[in-house]
Amino acid sequence: MMNAKLFHIHVVCMVLITGICAATVCADEQPLFAPVPHDRSMVDDDATLKCRLRSEPSSFNPILMFTAIDAQFEYLLWDRPFVLDKDLQWSINPDVVESFAFADDHLHATLKLKSSLRWQDGTPMTSADLVFSWQRILDDHVIARKAGHGTEQITQCEAINPQTVRFTFKEALATNKWSVDFPIIPKHIYEPLVRDDPTMQQSDACVQANRNPIGSGPYQVSEWLSGERIVLSRWEGYPGPKPAFARIIFRVMPDNNAALLAFETGEIDEMSLAPQQFAADTDNQRFKDRGVKIRGEQWTNYYIGWNTRGPNAFLTEPAVRNAIGLAINRPLISERVFFGLFKESAGFYPASFTGRDTPRTSNNFDLEQAAKMLDDAGWLVSGDDGWRYKKSSNGAEKVRAGFVLNLVAGSQTSPRVADIMRSDLRKIGVDLTTQTLEWSVFNERNLNHQFDAFLSAWTCGPDPDEARNLFHSDAAQSGRNYVGYQNPKVDALFDRGVHETDAGERARIYRTIEQTILSDEPYTFLVEAPTLWAFNHRLRGVSLSPRGPLHSYPGVRGWWTPKSPQPTDEGLRTGLPQSDAP
Amino acid sequence: MTTANPTNPILWTDHASTSKRRNWLARSAAAIAITFILVALLAPLLAWHQPIVCKYQGQFYFPAISDTASRLPLVGSWFQKAKPFRFPSFDARTALEPDAFALWPPVPYGPMEMVADANRPASRRHWLGTDDRGRDVLARLIHGTCVSVRVGVYSMLLAGIVGIIIGGAAGFYGGAIDWMCSRLIEIMMCFPAFFLILVVMVWIGNGVTGIILVIGLTQWTSIARLVRAEFLSGRELDFVDAARSYGASGWYIALRHLLPAALAPTLVALTFGVADAILLEAGLSWLGLGVGADVATWGGMLRDAYDQIRTHPGLMTAPCTAIFVSVLCCHILGEQLRRSLDPRIGFSESRS
């Protein structure tokens, strides 16, 4: 469920991340968040950082990148004019941009790049590269799954001079600032290649260029051993601020338990923790000697999607979905499955999007009320087997109150959630069966709307409009609106929200959307997942974004280790292991 | 030779060894195997969330007994539980009056019931403790036996039938049919079984039936090879020639003369195969492709325990022991069968 590929979106919140962390972190863990000191002599400039990768990235070409794994490399290999800061706010990257301004009509914008920018082969990075990248993203042959988001809103992108670019937008939208945030690839490398292969990913030359990119960021790919590790080394000619680590080694470690053991032996310096690991497995001395665990807010909610227009008549009634929502014991799920680390979902937007101040109270666990609602909706325990039934609309046959919940194979938590739901739903005569599906099949069923219900997780993006992809009726065919939710009122609100430029009014619109959807309940939101992470003691400069520590800017670029009198690479194994007693 | 037991010549006779010890080993293995089968058949009488017999509103009910009956193969659908106990919302524990007569199973919990706090150590209430969801480990172990026995027995039955038909056809007819069957066997041996698992899982669903089909349809090749070899050599024997000469039909010869000879080695291979099937189920569970979350299985228990191997390694012991004992049983029985059925070993060993 928390599949690496189930990564979505950016964010915009005003959460004081450090404040949250202070609440959950012991005093001796504070140095972790210490920013790079002004006195660079304290920073160890030759250190190696060892990160954990769950699986291998699909591409280093930022236009083709789309998985969460790919995104770990994005800010390291590439410089972008706009970045998401640690609060997932849209922000201008001062190391790249000289100036940027929207015209008053919001239909134009002008971007001036710094003249010092270089590609890693020394070629200057200019506005021509930016225009070229824009053309590639919009090219029909290129499958820009993530980078292409919103780019079609830019109708014109012209290089006025080598440093200046002028954007023209289709409409004056509140989301135009996201549309200009697209990656830049080197024109002089890719232009000859796309003549032969406009897709940028099929010819051998393109594949090579994507695997060993000439980037613009402070790191270069120096080794990629398939299935084992990827090594990035610092590009010393980088014109911007120099990052602290000379090398970053990404170790491919698919198994969570093995990764935690590798963390304890110093083989890796950071890893995200499963709830079980955070709550129980990390309480031993070996872990405490090696590192710290921290937790921060994340805009991720676990939810059940109901097929609102599917063949199962039981789930097409909003009242039934509300009743099931009431019959889900969220506190128990939070306690038993997530070790009390997860909060009950209050909605699906972060509070800052909607100005929501009070948590929703209607989803309190209440079996009696749920049973009563089902009775009222006409689903009665009328058969002699104890399950609820209702005559179908044509009156011909009795439909049984039950559904199949699709789970992704290999998830630790989803069968546990389903166990708790099943035992409660039985008590009110609703039959839940689960079906475990392999990832690709799970997706195929969703895309084709062939399911009763599925359990998944969704991370809210940096702009509330990105939820359009889940709830707008247009998204039923070509988006993530697998549940087939259609509500003209919500559609209209989304269309208003994207045109609204006043922040307060926008918040009101999205609050209405959130409330409407929570009461229609095409999705039942269960729990809000925090980001759980382990870091080696020696690390500094970490910041937690609502997307975790890796997927914001500066992210890993801001990490550092203090200089120590001892040799620093104690975890680096040479040949046979050395004893590394703490 | 001296300790031959007249009641069951196949299982008990031990021409192979004069030592009584071996016989004792085989007997206890057989006893354990039978125990497993009995546990599988009678699981609700041993661990269930409803009583075996109870008095409810002035009437006697037998909920666990009718659940046991309704789980029987073939005839199970004839039985239906009495009314209030049939309802999913009916909780016998709270509904029964405290002083009313009720005979509960020794483990009064269902395998999926979350009855206590998570990860409790063994106690008088929970003899083997509880797992991470507060479910009784012993109840899950008992009901996991059902799945393992079913997976082991049915999948090997399926493998045996497919193997005997294809191997038998190849060995009996020879020629083009043999050629085709032999190629089919070779094809199956190289085939990535993993895909079959995915396809079957999606077409049939990841229930016990799916696992049985997957294991049965991938494990028949060795049986087919054995049967083919037996048929091939059997065809040349004098008594088959004799049968043919007095006009016996091909089917008669195959069923009457060739099949019995082939059954012995098949039975041995199938016995070992049951062990492999149990291990396969555990492996599939680890990949999340096992029987699924609705049913308690040994593999699933092991998978759940693996998630907590650091903090509660003790949770592994129950499913591990169950798997170990059942595999050991199958091996001892298989070995014993092989020795009893292979005249060469028996003869030469008894001479020594």
Add this chain to the structure above:
Amino acid sequence: MWHYILKRILLTIPTFVGIVLLTFLLIHQAPGSPATGSAGGFGESGVSAADHARLRAQFELDAPVIVRFGHWMKRVVCFDFGQSFADGRPVSQRIAERLVPTLTLTFAIIVIAFAIVIPIATYAATHPGQPVDKVILAACVGFYAIPPYILGMILILLVGVALNWFPFAGLTSDNFADLSTWQKLKDVISHSALIGSCFLIPLVAYLVPFVRATMLSVLKEDFVRAAHARGLSHRRVMLRHVLPNTLRPLLTVMGLIVPAVLGGSVVLEVMFSWPGMGRLLFESIHDRDYPVIMGMTVLTAMVVLGVTLVVDLLYAWADPRVRYA
């Protein structure tokens, strides 16, 4: 003999085509597709309908299966297995980089297995029914019955973490490129020690009872008695008469083991972060990377058929009756 060899080689061709055809059909008919596998990995907004159509076109998903098979076959005949859907690299390259460690490990494991199995089995067979024999057999079943992931975890926890004797993640150290040849060898061996043991232990547990049983029956043969009767030393009888006759049936078993070990084990390779064939196949299936799956199928089929062929030919060479049967 040459006639037999030729006949035997020709026989493998239909099998080979059958495996390839069947696998191709099944993987393309199996639910899920490369386009849906990545569809869940939506970025900011996900795969638009147009992108989805492009993906389908890129992976040739809309053509009938048989047309796709024709295209694939046409390329394979020229030894071109195509490009991986996952990262665009040639399939041969992706398989080769995983095949080398797996092949080396397989070879090493089989050699070590023999070195361990034969003395143990010989001891057990020459002392049948004695306590040591029984302990050996029980231990074999016990090790055979431990699911590999439990064995792997126990080894990691005990040997890798608590004792810290061997590393348990990856195949090489980070500084591998800077090491001398000798150090490189040592490095790879120490990294492969634990995962190798996980392959080795069940294999030994499987082989010891088998070799022991074979040896027991050989020991009862008349020629062994005759050899003893001629007054040959026990050692000489074992080495000259018993062992060779025990090893022959082992040949058939090897024909089954080599493909199994070569296929790797997803479970162990995931646990030890070890870049082997099992993980590649699992990941390819996960991504529905058809070219890689087919490449691996062709390879596995060739190995299985090749090993079977060699075993058969060795039999034929040793026993002339087979040739004329």
